[in-house]
Amino acid sequence: MSKRVQIIRSRQPAAASESAAGLRALDDECVAFARYLVRQTPSAYVQGKYREAHAAGGLCQRRAGDHFDHFLLHAAARHPRAARLVDAYTAVFCKRATVRKKWVLLLAIMESCGPSYLYFDAPEPYGKRVLAIRMLWQGAAFVLTLGLAVLLLLPAQLGCGAWAQLSRRSE
């Protein structure tokens, strides 16, 4: 075990007390999100820091009773295509969603250590003109994805909201 990983493990008594299944789920989530965001499998050190940040409390706590927030997180962790839709939707409509907090946290961790920081530093290996066209295309793709995300996720958000209201009334 590397020195970095040892350090992380030794600093997380709170995390250690959680169930092994919970930790495994967090590791899986970290791997899925890293592959989605930076197309890399995270190192053991990054996974350890991801766990540590969750154990620190408050940073990425799920919003209790917010079914839509849970749904977004679950969907994003399941499949990269779903993650793409959730990403576009939360960029505009739910900036404080738990899944977005977790993504930004993972970016913060990965930009702070080697070798993952290299991904943040290097531009794509294309000429200026190709890059400009690619960025225009990426912008257009974002608009299209956002449109699709609204079609699929807005009804889900409204449904979850209505369900939550009904549940409150029946209590």
Add this chain to the structure above:
Amino acid sequence: MSKLLIIGSGASGVHFALSVLRKGYEVIMVDVGQPRPPAVNPEDTFNELKINLDDPVRYFLGPRYEAFVQPGTEGEYYGFPPNKGYVFSQPPLYQAQADGFAPLSSFAQGGLAEAWTGGVYPLNEEELKDFPFSYRDIEPFYSEVAARIGVTGVADDLARFYPLHKNLLAPLRLDQHSQRLLTAYEKQRGHLNDKLNCYLGRARVATLSADKGGRKACTYTGRCLWGCPTGAFYTPSLTLNECRAFPNFTYVPDVYVSHFKYDARNRLTSVVAESPAGGGVHEIAADVFVLAAGTLSSSRIFLDSVLEGSGERIALPGLMDNRQILVPFINLGMIGEAYSPDNYQYHQLALGIESGESGGYIHGLITTLKTALVHPIVQNVPLDLRTALTVFRNVRAGLGVVNVNLSDSRRANNFVTLRTNQDSARSSLFIKYAPPDGERAVIKQAIKTVKKILWRLGCVVPPGMTHVRPMGASVHYAGTIPMSAKQAPYTASAYCQSHDFDNLYFADGTTFPSLPAKNITFTLMANAVRVAEHAF
């Protein structure tokens, strides 16, 4: 010789102290004095830290992830380095409330300038018109401070705004992006000067481009934001260390000054102080007292002294601060180029805009973005995160931000006073601030002009990312006990001697009668030396 007691170890306090120590005075400096943590791996570059540190995430994000900027945090693009957290750490004894103002205070050794960006800008004749002295009077002290701290600069187009004093060092090596902006300016100079009244050139910065005294020149490790590990970048704690070498200097940290005691002839006799961590109250006597705790803390001590001595709860009007606007930009010519973190990280270029009708001179600092944390920026790009990150990587080398500063003036409705606390016997400082009439129009015009300038330089401003910072954010506070030729209550003489207590001097921004757009730290230091040289 008189015994002097200086309160605070910030930029003003340490330069005042150094001047009087050299004259042989006995000096006691009392200070809360949160210490700076030691530099880690001083030889490593910014990126080497990410590889060589055992726990780099702890270094860059903090043990409690305090530098992690969560989504939904409005408008700030800068994760504050955790190792500089000590600069803004507040002792529980100090309490402040504010309306229309976001106050920041420092109780660190070296004060707020431990976290400054090194901008060193002398005020010119026009900017000193409300002061009871001219540029010629203060020029020797600008030169003296430049010799002490090391200031780089050249005579270029900005010399029309920045007077040339002595002891300037050659400028630092320019990074590629700044060089490109400067080249673009040279091509567009005619239009920018004539149509937009804009001038651009090298910033004046307090960083060594050559070895000086015991300090080594900048080695371009790219760690400026994270605390210069070599001392090439000036902070007041370096001068504090210089003061400590004098046998006639006593530094007393871990002291929070509550108020002064004074006699029937309004002469101060002692300060009443306590340990910020709790513990007994004690008094320290001296012959002359110097307030250098920063405008807010100095005002608080003054207010508490009047309250304790007379029972009167007064207000000090005229608080000022610079409004700051952050205008991020992308240099289109730099798209797709590799970025290099191994450069000086703070602003290397500056711009000045002569704005005739609205607000006078506008001061802009151009920082080409390099080693700031990425995640606070990426999350503000109006795209999904994955696309935003890809776009960011491609434009990173061409990212920058113009920090636009506006001037301020003393107004009666902006004041500091004391308020009784519901849950404690101690009063807290209360700050009330409202921006001047017509400020919105001035801000709008300033943003429009800066966007036009950037466009001429080959840059675009991404929509929705310009950020008007709240009042208080620039931390250039001044003006609550102004220098005044008239001997009125709660004012000071031209040499910053209190008109209320004749053995009290002010060495910080408390006495500034107006606040030009330029960063005032250099003038604070020069004025402190001016007062020390004249009064002692």
